[in-house]
Amino acid sequence: MSFKNLLIEYKERIQFIIINRESKLNALNKDTLAELHSALSDAFNNPEVGGIIITGAGQKAFVAGADISEFKDTGSEGGGEIARQGQTLVFDKIENGNKPVIAAINGFALGGGLELAMACHIRVAAENAKMGLPEVTLGLIPGYGGTQRLTALVGKGKAMEMIMTADMITAADALQCGLVNHVVSQEQLLGKAEELLSKILLRAPLAIASAITAVNAAVKDGVNGFETEIGEFSKCFTTKDLQEGIAAFLEKRKPAFKGE
The missing domain is CATH 3.90.226.10 (2-enoyl-CoA Hydratase; Chain A, domain 1)
Known part of the structure; x- marks a missing residue:
């Protein structure tokens, strides 16, 4: 465009x-x-x-x-x-x-x-x-x-x-x-x-998106930022990136995140 x-x-x-x-x-x-x-x-x-x-x-x-x-x-x-x-x-x-x-x-x-x-x-x-x-x-x-x-x-x-x-x-x-x-x-x-x-951009993309949402919640009226953080934290457990991050940590290598 x-x-x-x-x-x-x-x-x-x-x-x-x-x-x-x-x-x-x-x-x-x-x-x-x-x-x-x-x-x-x-x-x-x-x-x-x-x-x-x-x-x-x-x-x-x-x-x-x-x-x-x-x-x-x-x-x-x-x-x-x-x-x-x-x-x-x-x-x-x-x-x-x-x-x-x-x-x-x-x-x-x-x-x-x-x-x-x-x-x-x-x-x-x-x-x-x-x-x-x-x-x-x-x-x-x-x-x-x-x-x-x-x-x-x-x-x-x-x-x-x-x-x-x-x-x-x-x-x-x-x-x-x-x-x-x-x-x-x-x-x-x-x-x-x-x-x-x-x-x-070396970090997990879905985790970055969740971090943006959680940090923004800290300054939004009527929004419980702690609950937002808990919700975004829990969403990360549904991602393949978390499994890759854990595996890379345990295997002492750099993770290869795919935003999945």
Whole structure:
């Protein structure tokens, strides 16, 4: 499938999704969100794809926000639909996907761009990256899960400060407060993301999917995360991968997982 606003590349079992609107600092418009939904659906359903790396074209921006021009003359009902559609089709889809997704933050990650990165399971940032949720400077608040995911990652106090001041923070500050997992040079960014994902892809795919579900349950209202963990733990006992893992452990060899 070809896309207007995305570049799709493959390397072994990794699918790269590159947001390719460099002249617009890779801002998320409706068409780009629709393409992201399609690309993610394809990747999650493709047995040849083990995991996904999302990044932006160029070195200036991962995603510098939503395309604000599309918000003009939008009322309350329309605004709610924008947020609901975006969350359902893209952001929640990433967070609840059955395969690991890593954000390689190559520059500005602002507004919807930071929300996109936070929906990913792991974040790696280039040293020059800057992150923030500047929506209140427009008379808005984050609408793609930013208030919820930022609070879960950095705590209520830091989330309140970042959202209400609209200040950007550096990659180093993001690392210190737990917003990103790693900070590397721009030249090392994709290599580090690949290194992490390649290590994850050595593990049992069905167990990885269960781990994603269980960890996500820890921050979902009305969900008993301990019960979710027990349920996912028990599901693992139905897999051939567990039997392979046990056999490999006892035979002192590396396991050959097949996702079965």
